[in-house]
Amino acid sequence: MPHTRRTILAAGAAGLATAAFGGRASAAGFETVLDGTFANYSTLRAAWNYRYPWGSDHNGTARMYASSSDHSQVYLESGGVLVLKATRISGNEGNSAKDPYLPIHYHSGAVHAKQQITVTDQFPQWEVRGEFQAPSARGTWPAFWLTGATSWPPESDILEFKGDARNWFNTYKNAGGGWSNTIVGVSNPGGWHGYRAWIAKINGSDVDIHYYLDGKWVGQHRGANFVGKPMWLILNLQMEGSSGSPGPTSATYYRARNVYVGRNRV
8 A cells, every 4th residue: 555565576588576665666776656646736736637537538439528627527535535527417518539439428537647657677667556446337438548759659557447346457568469358346435445567577568467456466467569568647527438338327436546656776
């Protein structure tokens, strides 16, 4: 958990190496990139941009609405909590501009970190984690994920619920050229749970990604062609699409706190 003793697991050709530390990694050069950014709107705006990196639409039926002056769908609560809110609309807003071009049924929220994540020789290991209260009802599709900023793939989904109480830890592109999925049932997803990825460079093109739920290791994926590819970190509450339909008619909330990014500098 944030600000307490934790263990980093990094993968190499010889297997799994562990390093226990308090506050920061025991390895010299481990540094914090993102932390404490939901304390107030100034820190939020300094570290995050509103909506997706590419705009307001993506692959579901929610259109993202948020800005520095519009807190209807993205706002902060006390205790450093970010809230994304999805609201069913009654009017016709047309269809999403992104494949599969579904009709817009909701206004919702998304943010993406200004700091991109790039695995390189200088920064061969990254930690990405946070604590979330995630909706899991049919038609709700919250996510906390990495995706290529200049090309797709790569992609790593650290949190993704698709209409039920199972989290999908996903990696694309895996060594076989497609998806790797670790699907884990979560007791009460609407309560606070910790989701984490540890990303480690293993050769000139590939990484190993270890996924954790509430501090427990749940799976390892090989990410092919991740090295040198900048990635966006995105928090969003999409609706319907892969999570089923119809979605809820009442407001849906997705909360985040203690979102942290760190990296090892060598």
